[in-house]
Amino acid sequence: MKKLLAVALAATLLVACSDSNDSASGIDATLLGILDAAGHTADPLASRTLPAITDPKAQLGMKLFYSKGLGGQADSACVSCHHPMLGGGDNLSLSIGVDAEAPDLLGPGRFHDAFRAAQDNNSPYDGGPTVPRNAPTTFNIGLWDQVLFHDGRVESLDKTPASNGAGAGGIRTPDSVYGVADPDSGDNLVAAQSRFPVTSAEEMRGFIFEAGNSNAAVRIGLEAKFNALAAWASEFTLAYGDASVSYGRIADAIGEYERSQVFVNTPWKAYVGGASNSISESAKRGAVLFFSSLQDGGANCVSCHAGNFFTDESFHVLAMPQIGRGKGNNNGVTATDDFGRFRETADLADKYRFRTPTLLNVEVTGPWGHAGGYTTLEAVVRHMLNPATALANYDFSQLNPSIQASHMQINTQFALAQLQTNRSNNVVGVHRDVSFSEADVEDLVSFLKTLTDPCVKDRLCLAPWIPGAADANPDGLRLNAVNNLGNFF
Ligand code: HEC
Ligand code: HEC
Structure with a gap:
């Protein structure tokens, strides 16, 4: 897919290698140029004020x-x-x-x-x-x-x-x-x-x-x-x-x-702020794919996962697996479907559209998709690149057996048909398939993992948001979370 991109990168890489005084390597220069053009600062908070946990x-x-x-x-x-x-x-x-x-x-x-x-x-x-x-x-x-x-x-x-x-x-x-x-x-x-x-x-x-x-x-x-x-x-x-x-x-x-x-202090933010070693080369390649248009050989993820919060706060048909008992919408074959945004607007153009999620901390927010149909980031990324192929190869063994999944293919085919219709009608912002290699998937996943604030993986750092023994338990009904091994969180 990315012949153009590869040539461009190789060219900048050569220039960078020949100049030992240049601190930004070729891919850094390429990437920072793309981000600059897009106005991406990696600072989703900007001047917004949000309460402190001590409030x-x-x-x-x-x-x-x-x-x-x-x-x-x-x-x-x-x-x-x-x-x-x-x-x-x-x-x-x-x-x-x-x-x-x-x-x-x-x-x-x-x-x-x-x-x-x-x-x-x-x-x-x-x-x-x-x-x-x-x-x-x-x-x-x-x-x-x-x-x-x-x-x-x-x-x-x-x-x-x-x-x-x-x-x-x-x-x-x-x-x-x-x-x-x-x-x-x-x-x-x-x-x-x-x-x-x-x-x-x-x-x-x-x-x-x-x-x-x-x-x-x-x-x-x-x-x-x-x-x-x-x-x-x-x-x-x-x-x-x-x-x-x-x-x-x-x-x-x-x-x-x-x-x-608020958990926004990511390696990605550090990188965009000038710390070029804070993310891997693979993540940088993934970022170039993420932020580049299809014409430039990219994956154009940024068209929907836009801005410093990685969402356009808008709705799109992606035909992610429809598992579970659904919202009870009847597609003429099953009554376990979920029509998404259409349920609110009653506008046929909104059928099977769901909100673009933010990707900050996405590494720790799985399973992914509006019905949680994917349990690995690799699988989600393959879906985002080509929904039809991903669904045709969908691995049911990733789901807990208690989940109602017998209608998955039937329900999701309706969403996929809607996606094809929208493409034929050239709907503005419609998802387009991207051809890709497994190395691209790996790079995109590496990039997504740079969007994790280390605090969200650290019990000590999260402690202020979890009540402790010193905090009043007014009705005696506090939930003390325990995992399936019997360990308290
Ligand atoms: C049984 C599980 C469950 C419980 C209990 C629950 N939620 Fe949720 N929450 C969900 C699910 C599922 C959704 C998504 C629903 C949808 O989009 O239709 C959601 C959505 C949300 C959202 C919107 C997130 C977004 O990105 O749009 C917020 C905020 C939220 N819940 C807060 C709360 C609060 C506050 C409570 C308690 C008063 C609560 N939830 C209780 C499961 C739960
Ligand atoms: C046409 C708009 C669009 C494009 C392009 C797009 N996405 Fe998405 N993405 C969405 C929407 C909408 C969802 C949620 C769909 C659902 O839940 O049914 C989503 C979901 C995701 C999720 C799961 C997040 C979660 O919390 O469940 C990830 C990860 C993701 N996208 C990454 C990417 C990557 C990487 C690319 C580029 C290869 C990409 N997306 C391209 C709109 C888009």
Whole structure:
């Protein structure tokens, strides 16, 4: 594929080698030139201010985030699916919230207890995962300006860049109709999002919530429960100056905790900042592919994974494997499909489109794809280069056997057909196949791994975001995460 590129690199390399005073080797000069032209600075934070984890609201938010008391059956917390030691996700293809066999066991080995679910709650689910999508990371969540969720159903209505969605147009959520602001959405996209997991039966609410089933009733029920506990009252006083618990405050505090999870100090940033030895030669070759257009022999990943946060915050058809029970969309053959962005906009052009994820810390946020269908970065990269070939060679053995995967090929072929249609219609920004070698895949993966902040792999560095023995446990319902070997995180 990259004859042109190879010639260009060889030429710059020759020049660089012949000049021992030149500190930037040929590939550095090529790459920095491309980045300069693209305006890429590797600094996603820029002038944005986000809360520190020591902020009293973030401290309260942490306690709430780890409390199963926000779950309708007191068996699921936010952290069940978003643990810092699991890359801000759950390390599962598809999440399991309520009715887990062992509520505090996170990551591989967390199973849905079909028997208990049927006995206790008449929940409609089998033993496979109950949540239809992969849990995205909460790391760097304060850097999104436009949309949260794979289908963007929490969305800033102000399309000019704003700080974390807090534009004058307000925020649309599932509590308001498409295009209309939700008056209760709070100050930013993250606070707006944290109003919803507690209302989802399979994530946190369960099937027996005493206060009734509407979103508002669930939140009022939780407010009453938290207001009745003196230990929570003192925590709210520390953060807000008085003891009154409203769901608005719960959502705000949780949002401040999540927004404090800023992990952007990557080897990539150091490299772009001038430390040319901070990434490998393979990663540099991968970066050249990532940032170069198809015409220049590149892979054009940057057309969607754009900017310093590596996302255009927009939606595209990539036909990633559709596994699990889906969102219940009916494609005429199965009722386990997920129509993606179309579910929100009802615009046929949006069928099978999903939001472009950020790639910061992507090394630790697997499995990958909106339904977690890939368990290695190599496989995801091959898919991004050529979706049809990747699907034809899809390796089912990478999935946990409990996952409902019998409809995968049928469902995903519909998305692939949509991709072909969009290509025929020359839809703006449509994905185009790239021819590649396995060495290219290796280089792209090396590049992706330079986007990992070392802190996210270090228990000691992550400690401020994980409550310890010294932190109050107001309702005694803190989730103390343990892995399938019985070790605490
Ligand atoms: C059972 C697992 C589970 C639980 C519990 C859970 N989440 Fe999630 N979370 C998910 C999944 C799955 C998604 C993606 C859903 C979608 O896009 O349709 C998600 C999406 C999110 C997002 C959007 C991320 C992005 O990049 O757009 C945020 C933020 C978030 N969750 C925070 C929370 C908070 C706060 C709580 C507790 C109030 C919580 N979650 C509870 C599984 C869970
Ligand atoms: C046409 C837009 C587009 C192009 C080009 C593109 N991507 Fe993506 N990428 C996406 C979208 C959209 C998703 C999420 C799809 C889904 O979940 O169904 C995604 C997902 C990913 C993921 C998984 C991230 C996660 O958190 O699950 C990785 C890794 C990735 N892309 C890397 C790349 C690389 C490397 C390239 C270039 C070879 C590339 N992408 C090219 C739009 C694109």
